[in-house]
Amino acid sequence: MASSLIRGRYLLSAADDSGPIDTLHDAAVYQEDGVIVDVGAFEELRGRYNPDSELGGANYAIIPGLVNSHHHGRGVTTLQMGTCDDCLETWILAGWGRRPYDHYLMTLYTAINLLESGTTTVMYNHPQTAAATLREDVDAVLRGFLDAGMRVAFSCYLRNQNRVVYADDDDFLAGLPTDLASDVRRYLAASHMSDDDYFAFCDEMYRQYHDDGSGRVRVLLSPANAQWNSDDFLLRTKAQAARWQTGIHMHLVESPYQKDYGIRTWGKTPVEHLQDLEFLGPEVSFAHAVWLTDRDIDILADAGATVCHNASSNLRLKNGIAPVNPMLARGVNVAMGTDSTAINDDDDLIQEMRLVSKLHRQPGLTEPAITSGQVLGMATANAAAPTGFSREIGALRPGRRADLVLIRLDELSDPYLDDDVPPVEVILGRARSRDIAATVVDGEALIRDGQHQRVNKSDVARELREQLARPVEPETLSVRRMAAQLSPYVERFYLDHAPAMGNPHYVYNSRT
Ligand SMILES: [Zn+2]
Numbered sequence: 001m002a003s004s005l006i007r008g009r010y011l012l013s014a015a016d017d018s019g020p021i022d023t024l025h026d027a028a029v030y031q032e033d034g035v036i037v038d039v040g041a042f043e044e045l046r047g048r049y050n051p052d053s054e055l056g057g058a059n060y061a062i063i064p065g066l067v068n069s070h071h072h073g074r075g076v077t078t079l080q081m082g083t084c085d086d087c088l089e090t091w092i093l094a095g096w097g098r099r100p101y102d103h104y105l106m107t108l109y110t111a112i113n114l115l116e117s118g119t120t121t122v123m124y125n126h127p128q129t130a131a132a133t134l135r136e137d138v139d140a141v142l143r144g145f146l147d148a149g150m151r152v153a154f155s156c157y158l159r160n161q162n163r164v165v166y167a168d169d170d171d172f173l174a175g176l177p178t179d180l181a182s183d184v185r186r187y188l189a190a191s192h193m194s195d196d197d198y199f200a201f202c203d204e205m206y207r208q209y210h211d212d213g214s215g216r217v218r219v220l221l222s223p224a225n226a227q228w229n230s231d232d233f234l235l236r237t238k239a240q241a242a243r244w245q246t247g248i249h250m251h252l253v254e255s256p257y258q259k260d261y262g263i264r265t266w267g268k269t270p271v272e273h274l275q276d277l278e279f280l281g282p283e284v285s286f287a288h289a290v291w292l293t294d295r296d297i298d299i300l301a302d303a304g305a306t307v308c309h310n311a312s313s314n315l316r317l318k319n320g321i322a323p324v325n326p327m328l329a330r331g332v333n334v335a336m337g338t339d340s341t342a343i344n345d346d347d348d349l350i351q352e353m354r355l356v357s358k359l360h361r362q363p364g365l366t367e368p369a370i371t372s373g374q375v376l377g378m379a380t381a382n383a384a385a386p387t388g389f390s391r392e393i394g395a396l397r398p399g400r401r402a403d404l405v406l407i408r409l410d411e412l413s414d415p416y417l418d419d420d421v422p423p424v425e426v427i428l429g430r431a432r433s434r435d436i437a438a439t440v441v442d443g444e445a446l447i448r449d450g451q452h453q454r455v456n457k458s459d460v461a462r463e464l465r466e467q468l469a470r471p472v473e474p475e476t477l478s479v480r481r482m483a484a485q486l487s488p489y490v491e492r493f494y495l496d497h498a499p500a501m502g503n504p505h506y507v508y509n510s511r512t
Helices: 042-048 088-095 103-116 131-148 169-173 178-190 195-209 231-244 256-266 270-276 294-303 311-316 324-329 349-359 372-378 381-387 423-430 457-468 474-496
Strands: 003-014 022-032 035-041 053-056 060-064 066-071 119-126 151-156 217-219 248-252 284-288 306-309 333-336 404-408 436-441 444-448
Touching (some): 003 035, 003 423, 022 042, 053 436, 060 423, 066 103, 066 284, 066 306, 066 349, 066 381, 088 474, 103 119, 103 131, 103 444, 103 457, 119 131, 119 381, 131 195, 151 195, 195 217, 195 231, 231 248, 270 294, 284 381, 311 349, 324 333, 333 349, 333 381, 349 372, 349 423, 372 423
Parallel strands (some): 003 053, 003 060, 066 119, 119 151, 151 217, 284 306, 306 333
Antiparallel strands (some): 003 022, 022 035, 060 404, 404 436, 436 444
């Protein structure tokens, strides 16, 4: 039985968005076999237990392992793979021409990056890759996460309608030149899956991986988004999730065009539509949810649903700033993720917390400003809620898994740090991933001083470098040519469907 005592000058054992965070001074976590046995004053715990090893010390801070609640696993980023930031809808089209890659190596590389910046659990949402290799791709992804030691809430999304623009595929393709339309049909067919095949695939994944004995995988269901899935598909997802007692993770109102789709299709917002379908509930988490009305926020709060805020991605893909302050004020469970599109083009959740904490500071003395404790809660307890691990992670309490981050305070407090500064402000205001001394999952320090202890990151990077040094595949080049031909038609569609922007939740400046 492996046990350890992990000591910190500050121990931020739990944070949520409702109140003060639990902070202990000169404290420790004692864990046995990956489970937290005790949390308390260091001297007391040292006298009480006889650990196999000790970690940390008098000049460290300990926080719960961070949870990235929305991610697509692209360690070599979309930008690196050739898709520059753009408006979401045209960015998605440009992404059609992205090169295929080795899913195992890419996941290992991604997971190491995540762990290096303090993330111990990820909500991984697999994109709709070629149907012929989907099972193989997904096995490689999960093998990658498990080999890296990460905890993963896995889902794979399917778009079963409106795959080119936010309108019926046949209607849209009928307006294209014949050759282009048949090329697009052929492209879409490669990743097409029937609803039955999709649910059979999820069933296989659930049986094989959910509770697979590692304790590190949960399998969730994933419609892609309200405009990308039929009502039948959504309801089937809801029923299946109820049978399995698992979660549903999906994108929602990421852009103003997605909100507009709801208005012109159902005469109501996508959130209202989902409510009328009786789809909402505490098992459902929505990535983005930027374009919400006040009523939408109340509906989500009443339903107990989670919103996964992706601040960097929303800025990068021209989707704006989600109304996080009103959501928190009305009791929505708001989590945080990077959507594989963080502001520095990395997956650094510490930096993402800093961005979130600055972004939601509305101008004016009495206007709302998110607190550092709320932000830490969004990246820990709130983000753990929809993963299927909610009772096991997200806080450092006896009985929970020993997932934590040990942060070195040397540089953060040099040459001086006033004792009056609350520890959470020190972490949120100054910590960077280079200050992480260890990232611990199930009591095992997977990262120590910037090095993954099981996998050599340089080897993984070298293999990726070698694979990607090969010339771009002819099939990829032809998809890129097709996407370039298609682009003016897609743009025309969205110009013809300009959304109403409405009144903003936040006012950041004024022109009159
Ligand atoms: Zn996403």
